[in-house]
Each structure stands twice: as structure tokens, then as C-alpha cells.
Amino acid sequence: MQEKNRNTDREERLYRRFAEYAAIPHPSGNTAAASEYCLEAAASAGYRGERDAAGNLLIRVPGTQGRSDRPTVILQGHLDMVAVREEGSERDPAQDPLDLFWEGDRIGARGTSLGGDDGVAVAMCLALLEEKEAPHPPLEILLTADEEIGLLGASALDMSRLQGRLLLNLDSEEEGVFIVGCAGGVRLDISMPVCRTREEMPCLHATLYGGRGGHSGNDIHRGRLNAAVGLSGLLRSVSRAVPLFLCCLDGGEKDNAIPDRASAYFLTPDPEKAIRVFREAAEALCASYREADPSLSFAIGPASGGRDAGAERCADPAGTGRATEDCASDGVGISGGRLALTAEESRRWLDFLSDAPCGVQAMREDFPDIVHTSLNLGILRSGSERMHAVYAIRSASEAGKAELADTLSAAARAIGAEVHRRGEYPAWEYRPDSRLRPLMQRIWRAQTGRPAREEIIHAGLECGIFAARLPGLDCVSLGPALYDIHTARERLSFSSLVRTYDYLLAILAEL
Numbered sequence: 001m002q003e004k005n006r007n008t009d010r011e012e013r014l015y016r017r018f019a020e021y022a023a024i025p026h027p028s029g030n031t032a033a034a035s036e037y038c039l040e041a042a043a044s045a046g047y048r049g050e051r052d053a054a055g056n057l058l059i060r061v062p063g064t065q066g067r068s069d070r071p072t073v074i075l076q077g078h079l080d081m082v083a084v085r086e087e088g089s090e091r092d093p094a095q096d097p098l099d100l101f102w103e104g105d106r107i108g109a110r111g112t113s114l115g116g117d118d119g120v121a122v123a124m125c126l127a128l129l130e131e132k133e134a135p136h137p138p139l140e141i142l143l144t145a146d147e148e149i150g151l152l153g154a155s156a157l158d159m160s161r162l163q164g165r166l167l168l169n170l171d172s173e174e175e176g177v178f179i180v181g182c183a184g185g186v187r188l189d190i191s192m193p194v195c196r197t198r199e200e201m202p203c204l205h206a207t208l209y210g211g212r213g214g215h216s217g218n219d220i221h222r223g224r225l226n227a228a229v230g231l232s233g234l235l236r237s238v239s240r241a242v243p244l245f246l247c248c249l250d251g252g253e254k255d256n257a258i259p260d261r262a263s264a265y266f267l268t269p270d271p272e273k274a275i276r277v278f279r280e281a282a283e284a285l286c287a288s289y290r291e292a293d294p295s296l297s298f299a300i301g302p303a304s305g306g307r308d309a310g311a312e313r314c315a316d317p318a319g320t321g322r323a324t325e326d327c328a329s330d331g332v333g334i335s336g337g338r339l340a341l342t343a344e345e346s347r348r349w350l351d352f353l354s355d356a357p358c359g360v361q362a363m364r365e366d367f368p369d370i371v372h373t374s375l376n377l378g379i380l381r382s383g384s385e386r387m388h389a390v391y392a393i394r395s396a397s398e399a400g401k402a403e404l405a406d407t408l409s410a411a412a413r414a415i416g417a418e419v420h421r422r423g424e425y426p427a428w429e430y431r432p433d434s435r436l437r438p439l440m441q442r443i444w445r446a447q448t449g450r451p452a453r454e455e456i457i458h459a460g461l462e463c464g465i466f467a468a469r470l471p472g473l474d475c476v477s478l479g480p481a482l483y484d485i486h487t488a489r490e491r492l493s494f495s496s497l498v499r500t501y502d503y504l505l506a507i508l509a510e511l
């Protein structure tokens with residue numbers, strides 16, 4: 001009976017903390033009120049928390065009786081959430097309290113993302129502060145800011161404030177799966193200066209659309225077409241058959257997403273032949289992607305008038321009016337000729353985009369199902385004086401990342417382009433010797449009768465930053481079952497949160 005009461009209390013406490021936190025808007029870039037709430041929770045439990053200039057929160061909790069001299073454990077999650085809403089939803093998760101609802105065991109937020117990523121970490125950490133009977137070693141509860149917009153809080157954190165070298169990251173979303181390593185990454189901004197001249201020639205508009213796209217880390221191995229690269233290749237085929245003068249070539253919205261469509265305007269003295277060559281090459285391309293990208297389609301025709309629905313939809317791949325706007329400002333559609341790159345510049349840019357490596361470059365040897373090194377051309381934009389391409393490189397090793405970045409940079413410089421590296425984050429390399437992993441596996445097996453799955457992911461996690469800057473760090477990432485994170489369909493399994501919390505307490509009791 002007593003056991004039952006305690007469990008009920010725990011569930012009540014976890015839900016209350018989760019719901020109270022959801023009532024305070026906490027989008028990336030605006031977590032001050034949310035961290036104030038956490039500081040108050042710490043103070044009312046008798047602990048002091050500190051917030052740094054980047055918005056990271058650190059709460060120190062001494063070990064319970066007889067455990068004050070054990071090694072410190074860092075419990076870590078992030079304060080911010082991806083605040084998105086359904087089309088037509090009146091509630092703005094960046095400003096309004098979330099409207100929680102239950103769907104059986106699952107919790108959602110009406111019309112918006114739930115922020116279970118990473119509200120579950122906040123709820124577990126704050127619930128833990130109120131535990132009266134759970135034994136644990138000294139704890140450093142670390143809740144970082146702005147994880148979702150480039151791991152900004154963790155990157156800015158003064159690591160000398162942390163004593164712990166055992167870290168439990170609470171930012172995973174599959175119960176029974178431990179994340180034990182992740183890729184590092186870097187962004188490359190490539191821009192080639194161009195000199196546009198006015199040409200009197202027929203203008204064609206070509207689009208490639210209907211690809212599946214996806215996340216440049218988690219989906220890169222699925223064999224889907226990068227539409228920006230695909231369209232560049234098609235235009236190169238055309239440029240080998242007829243003179244081609246590129247006006248613009250645009251595709252992709254985010255550097256970490258695979259472009260699902262791309263569009264281009266170009267001039268040519270022989271539009272009939274250009275259309276014929278394009279169609280032939282595009283048909284072959286779509287056929288070769290029939291399995292991975294069954295809805296992939298293309299359109300080509302005169303730039304003004306006579307566009308079919310597909311072309312119309314894809315004239316503006318980002319939905320921002322930018323492709324059309326850029327082309328308009330560059331002279332597309334203006335009588336008396338259009339501003340275009342020279343044939344030589346067009347060829348150089350198309351050659352570079354078609355020949356540059358893209359997609360999976362190597363698989364891991366220790367975990368053969370996991371991508372080791374990859375890159376994605378995420379954004380392609382045309383300006384009046386420069387053509388731009390943004391690539392995101394990911395690799396399980398620092399060496400793999402540096403080598404690929406060097407190769408791509410060299411290819412870009414060879415065509416006279418400038419290269420800027422930014423947003424670099426380190427890989428979290430798998431650590432063969434670990435104190436945490438075997439202990440966590442033993443407890444997991446005792447509770448469930450089966451081993452937990454250990455995974456290395458091809459996407460960035462804050463653990464990479466901690467592992468790179470806290471020498472000797474032993475780190476595992478875990479969390480309860482979350483579904484469709486970063487969308488308005490996000491759901492949390494509450495029973496999974498309760499089990500994960502109980503499991504966390506069991507781990508802490510043995511550390």
C-alpha cells in the first residue's frame with residue numbers, strides 16, 4: 001500500500017512539474033521566465049541555482065546521507081522547445097501557455113508542439129529535487145538554453161563550473177534505447193562571384209519537385225534525391241547539348257534538410273533542343289529514383305506563360321517568393337533581354353554542384369548500419385552578384401569531418417568561389433570503456449528482462465560538446481517515449497515518463 005502511494009505521489013509530481021512548465025512559454029531564444037520557474041523550484045527545495053549569461057541553469061544538489069563523497073553525476077537536458085503550430089491554430093506556442101490534453105496514456109498540446117522535447121528533462125529534474133527517500137550521489141542539474149537552434153547554450157557554457165565526469169543526458173525519445181555516440185558537424189557557405197550580362201534569347205523555366213526530402217542527418221541514408229543536386233545535373237546535361245545561360249537556380253530551405261524541389265530559369269538559343277534533352281534526362285532520373293522517391297516529377301517550358309501546375313508550384317521552392325523575386329530583379333521577364341551568367345560561369349557552377357560529393361560518403365565499421373560521414377547541399381540561392389550553396393557536413397570522427405570539409409573547400413576554390421566554415425560542433429565518439437553503460441544495462445535488464453539497445457546517431461547532440469570539453473567524460477543519453485517531436489503532432493507517453501524516472505532513480509541509487 002505504501003509503495004502504491006509513493007508511486008502515485010511520484011506520478012502526480014512529475015505531471016504537475018511537466019504541466020506547470022508547459023504553461024510558461026519557452027521557445028528557443030526566450031527561456032528566461034522558464035528558467036526563473038526552475039530556480040524557484042530549486043529554492044523551495046532548499047537548493048541554489050545559478051544562471052549564466054547564455055541562459056544555462058546549473059543547480060547543485062549534495063549527495064544524500066552517506067553518499068556525499070561519491071563522484072558527482074551531471075543530469076542534463078535543455079530548457080528550450082521547438083515552438084510550432086498547426087496551420088490555423090490560434091495558439092502561438094512562442095507566446096501562449098500550451099493547452100495540454102490526454103489521449104489515453106499520451107499527452108499532447110492542442111494545435112501546437114508539446115515541448116516534451118525537452119520538458120521531460122525539466123520535469124524529471126525538478127521532481128527529483130522534491131524526492132525525500134531517493135538516495136543519490138552529489139548532482140549537478142544542468143538545463144541548457146537554445147539547444148534547438150544550434151546547441152548554443154552548451155557551446156557557450158563555462159565547463160570549469162562542472163565537477164561531474166558522469167553525465168546522463170535526458171534528451172532522447174525512445175524508451176529502452178541508449179544513445180552512446182553521435183556525429184559532429186560543420187556548415188560550409190560557398191559563394192561564387194558572377195558577372196551577369198543582358199542577353200536576348202528565349203528563357204526556359206525548369207523544375208524538379210515532389211521528392212521526399214527529410215532530415216540531413218537521420219534520413220541521409222535513405223537514398224532520396226537531393227533535388228538541388230538533381231536539377232543541377234539535368235541542367236548540366238542540357239548545357240552540353242546547347243549553349244545555356246543560367247539566370248537563377250534555387251532550392252532548399254534549411255541547411256539540415258534535404259531539398260525536395262528546386263527550380264531554375266535559363267536562356268538558350270535553341271529552346272526546342274534544350275527541352276528535349278532536359279525531358280529525356282529528367283525521365284531517366286525520376287525512373288532511377290522510383291523506389292526512394294516515388295512522387296518525384298519535373299516540368300520545363302517557356303518562362304512566361306504556358307506553365308503547368310507543377311512548374312507554377314515550384315517556381316518558388318522555398319515558398320518565400322524569393323526565387324521569383326531574385327529572378328525578377330535580375331531581369332527575368334523584363335523585355336529587352338534578361339540578365340544571365342555567361343555560358344562559362346553557368347557551366348562552372350553546374351559542374352561544381354553536380355560533381356561535388358553529396359549524401360552518404362562512408363558507413364561506420366563498428367556499427368555497419370550507421371552512417372559515418374555524409375554531407376547535404378541544403379540551400380541553393382541565386383543572387384545578382386553571387387551564386388550561393390550551403391552544405392552541412394556530418395561525421396562520426398573529427399578526422400572524417402575535416403577531410404571532407406577540405407575536399408569540398410578545395411573544389412569550391414578551384415571554381416573561384418569563397419568558402420566560410422561556421423557552426424562547427426564536435427563528434428561524440430563512442431567510448432569502449434564505460435562505467436555507466438554496464439550499470440545501466442544491468443538495471444535495465446533487471447527491470448525489463450531484456451537488454452536496452454545502444455545506438456549511435458548521425459545527428460548532433462549536446463553530449464558531443466560535453467565529451468569534447470570535459471576530459472574523461474562518461475556519458476549516456478536516454479529518455480521516455482516521445483512521438484513526432486518538433487511538430488504539432490508531438491505526443492508523450494506518460495507511463496513511459498514515469499518508468500524512465502523510476503529507472504533514473506534506480507541508476508542514481510547505485511552511483
Ligand SMILES: [Zn+2]
Nearest residue numbers: 117118147171
Ligand atoms: Zn531536444
